[in-house]
Amino acid sequence: MAYEQVKVKTPLILRLLPILSIITFFGTWQLVVDWEIVPSTMLASPIQIFQLFLVKWTEVNPDGALLSQHIWTSVQEAFTGYLLALLVGIPLGLAMGWFIVVEGLSRPIFEMIRPIPPVAWIPLVIFWFGIGISGKVFIIWIGGIVPCVINSYEGVRMTNPTLIQMARTYGATDWQIFKQICIPSALPMVFGALQIALACCWTNLVAAELLAADVGLGFLITMGRKLALPDMVLLGMIMIGLTGVVIGVVINYFEKRLLAGIRR
Amino acid sequence: MDGSEARKTKIEVRNLTKRFGDLLVLDEISFNVGEGEFLSIVGPTGCGKTTFLNTLSKLIPSTAGDIFIDGEIADPKKHHLSFVFQEPTCMPWRTVRENVAYGMEVKHVPKVEMEKKLDQIMGMVGLSDCAGLYPNQISASMLQRIAVARAFAVNPDLLLMDEPYGQLDVKLRYYLEDELVRLWEHLKSTVIFVTHNIEEAVYISERILILSNKPAKIKAEVKVDLPRPRSLIDPRLVEIRKEVTELIRWW
Numbered sequence: 062m063a064y065e066q067v068k069v070k071t072p073l074i075l076r077l078l079p080i081l082s083i084i085t086f087f088g089t090w091q092l093v094v095d096w097e098i099v100p101s102t103m104l105a106s107p108i109q110i111f112q113l114f115l116v117k118w119t120e121v122n123p124d125g126a127l128l129s130q131h132i133w134t135s136v137q138e139a140f141t142g143y144l145l146a147l148l149v150g151i152p153l154g155l156a157m158g159w160f161i162v163v164e165g166l167s168r169p170i171f172e173m174i175r176p177i178p179p180v181a182w183i184p185l186v187i188f189w190f191g192i193g194i195s196g197k198v199f200i201i202w203i204g205g206i207v208p209c210v211i212n213s214y215e216g217v218r219m220t221n222p223t224l225i226q227m228a229r230t231y232g233a234t235d236w237q238i239f240k241q242i243c244i245p246s247a248l249p250m251v252f253g254a255l256q257i258a259l260a261c262c263w264t265n266l267v268a269a270e271l272l273a274a275d276v277g278l279g280f281l282i283t284m285g286r287k288l289a290l291p292d293m294v295l296l297g298m299i300m301i302g303l304t305g306v307v308i309g310v311v312i313n314y315f316e317k318r319l320l321a322g323i324r325r
Numbered sequence: 326m327d328g329s330e331a332r333k334t335k336i337e338v339r340n341l342t343k344r345f346g347d348l349l350v351l352d353e354i355s356f357n358v359g360e361g362e363f364l365s366i367v368g369p370t371g372c373g374k375t376t377f378l379n380t381l382s383k384l385i386p387s388t389a390g391d392i393f394i395d396g397e398i399a400d401p402k403k404h405h406l407s408f409v410f411q412e413p414t415c416m417p418w419r420t421v422r423e424n425v426a427y428g429m430e431v432k433h434v435p436k437v438e439m440e441k442k443l444d445q446i447m448g449m450v451g452l453s454d455c456a457g458l459y460p461n462q463i464s465a466s467m468l469q470r471i472a473v474a475r476a477f478a479v480n481p482d483l484l485l486m487d488e489p490y491g492q493l494d495v496k497l498r499y500y501l502e503d504e505l506v507r508l509w510e511h512l513k514s515t516v517i518f519v520t521h522n523i524e525e526a527v528y529i530s531e532r533i534l535i536l537s538n539k540p541a542k543i544k545a546e547v548k549v550d551l552p553r554p555r556s557l558i559d560p561r562l563v564e565i566r567k568e569v570t571e572l573i574r575w576w
């Protein structure tokens with residue numbers, strides 16, 4: 062039973078060292094700013110950032126929105142793009158893996174778009190959509206769709222050929238084989254794409270917001286730079302990291318649940 | 326059991342030829358199989374046994390010649406073919422019972438009939454106890470039984486088996502061979518069984534075709550006209566085994 066978990070106790074030292082390392086990191090950082098080794102116009106101390114963090118829950122200025130609004134906007138944009146990427150990318154990848162016609166038609170276009178970094182679309186997207194939500198969703202979508210297509214395609218391609226032969230000898234049609242053999246056998250790879258695509262989406266979102274936005278975590282960083290407020294820049298960076306981690310944990314949980322559902 | 330002349334011809338193979346490019350693998354193979362007959366095919370390694378079954382089952386197209394079932398050209402979409410492969414073919418996302426049901430599902434067998442058939446077959450191959458388990462929770466011999474059960478469940482016009490027990494140890498193999506014979510006697514399917522193992526072929530089949538080295542031709546035919554249940558130490562069986570071994574010496 063491959064999926065049975067074996068509980069291994071983490072050695073004490075591996076639990077202590079990370080704590081030590083974090084304390085040292087933030088301690089040094091705090092001292093570097095306090096002793097003005099680095100001028101305060103270039104770096105804010107952890108305590109200042111934390112104070113700003115608390116203030117930003119209730120204070121709209123100077124960037125024009127509450128921290129919760131920044132987070133919520135970013136999450137909304139990321140998830141809209143992410144879901145659209147899954148919705149289009151997974152079926153497309155699965156079909157490309159099995160139906161020669163689909164692969165033949167879509168592969169050249171896919172290969173053409175794939176090497177273009179999603180942020181390169183930003184100028185065009187601003188022409189088309191302005192700086193509203195739809196433009197950013199487009200950029201996230203185009204970045205997220207690539208891992209979805211690739212993983213789903215590979216998943217179908219990795220189907221055990223003997224299973225396909227077995228189905229054929231029973232007279233299964235192409236569609237039956239696709240539905241009953243290829244898709245279930247590709248599922249672990251497809252679920253793997255959930256994480257990868259999310260990471261892509263989140264990164265692209267921030268890049269998109271850096272260039273075109275009026276609210277969002279990326280925008281918070283841009284404002285911090287414009288207003289020469291290092292604490293705001295750092296707060297934006299940290300919130301992007303933290304939110305990304307939280308989303309990652311949530312997706313990971315669902316992925317595990319889904320995988321456990323199809324394979325005991 | 327008086328060979329195939331007495332019974333109706335079910336399968337007719339005519340001049341079956343297969344080339345891979347310039348490589349001739351099957352050379353004008355022709356033979357008949359009677360309805361409900363158990364036919365074994367033995368041949369040296371690499372002579373084209375798997376190619377032969379793949380061509381028979383239409384998994385790969387033949388270069389020339391054809392196979393007829395009840396006088397019609399065989400078609401997996403129309404006839405009921407089953408194929409038990411050398412390696413187990415279980416879908417890890419389906420339970421044992423769902424795996425056995427797969428062939429019937431493809432053929433849209435009505436639900437009620439399917440459940441009845443499943444109960445019967447699962448009982449006969451001793452899978453009832455692990456019906457709800459997943460393939461990674463059961464042993465290798467069980468996996469091959471799933472494939473065998475699935476194959477018999479569709480009432481096949483022709484059941485093809487490619488060394489299904491080649492990987493298993495001797496004791497288990499004897500056991501599964503007996504089980505196979507029981508299934509066949511009960512369900513009266515027409516079986517073509519490919520093997521390396523002469524003893525196995527003599528023990529289970531009614532007739533043995535011996536293939537020559539590549540390109541494969543039918544080199545000889547041996548009838549095994551012994552009552553069942555058979556015993557491996559029955560002198561008549563030993564005699565036939567020797568005869569087949571003798572024919573194979575000439576390779």
Ligand SMILES: Nc1ncnc2c1ncn2[C@@H]1O[C@H](COP(=O)(O)OP(=O)(O)OP(=O)(O)O)[C@@H](O)[C@H]1O
Pocket residue numbers: 345348350368369370371372373374375376377539
């Ligand atoms: N797709 C293919 N293309 C080219 N040559 C092939 C192909 N499939 C099989 N062959 C050749 O046909 C010959 C017969 O192969 P096959 O697998 O049918 O033998 P076999 O009797 O089943 O062998 P084994 O006893 O090892 O199972 C081999 O020489 C092999 O190289």
Ligand SMILES: [Mg+2]
Pocket residue numbers: 374375376487
């Ligand atoms: Mg073979």
